[in-house]
Amino acid sequence: MANIVQFENVGLRYGNGAETLSDVSFTLTTGSFYFLTGPSGAGKTSLLKLLYLAQRPSRGVIRLFGEDAVTLPRARLPGFRRRIGVVFQDFRLVPHLSAYDNIALPLRVAGVPEADVAVPVNEMLAWVGLSDRADAPPPTLSGGEQQRIAIARAVIGRPEILVADEPTGNVDPDMAERLLHLFDSLNRLGTTVVVATHDYELLQRIPAARMMRLERGKLIDPTGQMRFPPASDGAR
Numbered sequence: 001m002a003n004i005v006q007f008e009n010v011g012l013r014y015g016n017g018a019e020t021l022s023d024v025s026f027t028l029t030t031g032s033f034y035f036l037t038g039p040s041g042a043g044k045t046s047l048l049k050l051l052y053l054a055q056r057p058s059r060g061v062i063r064l065f066g067e068d069a070v071t072l073p074r075a076r077l078p079g080f081r082r083r084i085g086v087v088f089q090d091f092r093l094v095p096h097l098s099a100y101d102n103i104a105l106p107l108r109v110a111g112v113p114e115a116d117v118a119v120p121v122n123e124m125l126a127w128v129g130l131s132d133r134a135d136a137p138p139p140t141l142s143g144g145e146q147q148r149i150a151i152a153r154a155v156i157g158r159p160e161i162l163v164a165d166e167p168t169g170n171v172d173p174d175m176a177e178r179l180l181h182l183f184d185s186l187n188r189l190g191t192t193v194v195v196a197t198h199d200y201e202l203l204q205r206i207p208a209a210r211m212m213r214l215e216r217g218k219l220i221d222p223t224g225q226m227r228f229p230p231a232s233d234g235a236r
């Protein structure tokens with residue numbers, strides 16, 4: 001299997017402070033499922049931001065889709081970003097747009113003709129089980145419903161990589177399992193999935209997933225072979 005992501009000795013420093021991420025090296029195999037774990041403040045969100053090109057590293061090499069992403073010309077960034085879907089813990093839906101229009105947004109931004117928008121958006125609404133809420137604006141939806149709209153928006157452009165940052169942080173255990181099922185079904189269709197989570201219950205649900213663990217900005221299991229967190233982290 002090809003590597004879709006490669007980090008080599010990546011460091012990230014915000015301002016003049018100490019490094020938030022140090023010597024981070026790992027590869028993600030196309031089509032695999034990864035959990036990124038670690039205590040609060042370890043640098044998970046920072047690592048994901050590097051991965052979805054919202055942040056440049058202070059040092060090191062990042063290769064995405066076989067190309068150097070650090071020296072990528074600015075004009076090519078939007079094209080790269082479209083190949084990566086992102087799900088945020090706080091949803092980041094547009095409050096005054098309907099669920100339907102939130103999901104349609106990436107297609108419209110990409111210039112897809114309006115005649116070609118309805119079919120995929122309705123398919124996505126059905127996939128996340130919210131066809132009956134198409135007209136609802138996000139503030140009228142529950143947390144789990146909003147997160148499902150956010151997932152639909154993240155994947156409507158058929159990204160090759162799906163990145164989710166604590167996607168189950170604001171939902172109950174049943175909904176967390178339902179969301180995980182959506183990620184799993186995407187992964188089975190070939191999407192590389194990376195989910196950052198504190199929720200060790202979730203890890204047990206996808207036995208084939210690999211686990212990467214950050215501690216104080218260092219990746220302590222770059223092979224992703226570790227399955228269980230240290231006991232000291234178990235209560236998180």
Ligand SMILES: Nc1ncnc2c1ncn2[C@@H]1O[C@H](COP(=O)(O)OP(=O)(O)OP(=O)(O)O)[C@@H](O)[C@H]1O
Nearest residue numbers: 014015020038039040041042043044045046047198
């Ligand atoms: N934009 C920023 N400017 C300065 N420092 C930042 C910035 N973003 C994050 N940090 C710092 O980097 C460190 C890692 O933060 P990060 O959000 O990546 O951790 P995390 O593992 O995702 O934490 P959590 O699980 O609590 O979300 C923290 O000390 C944080 O304060």
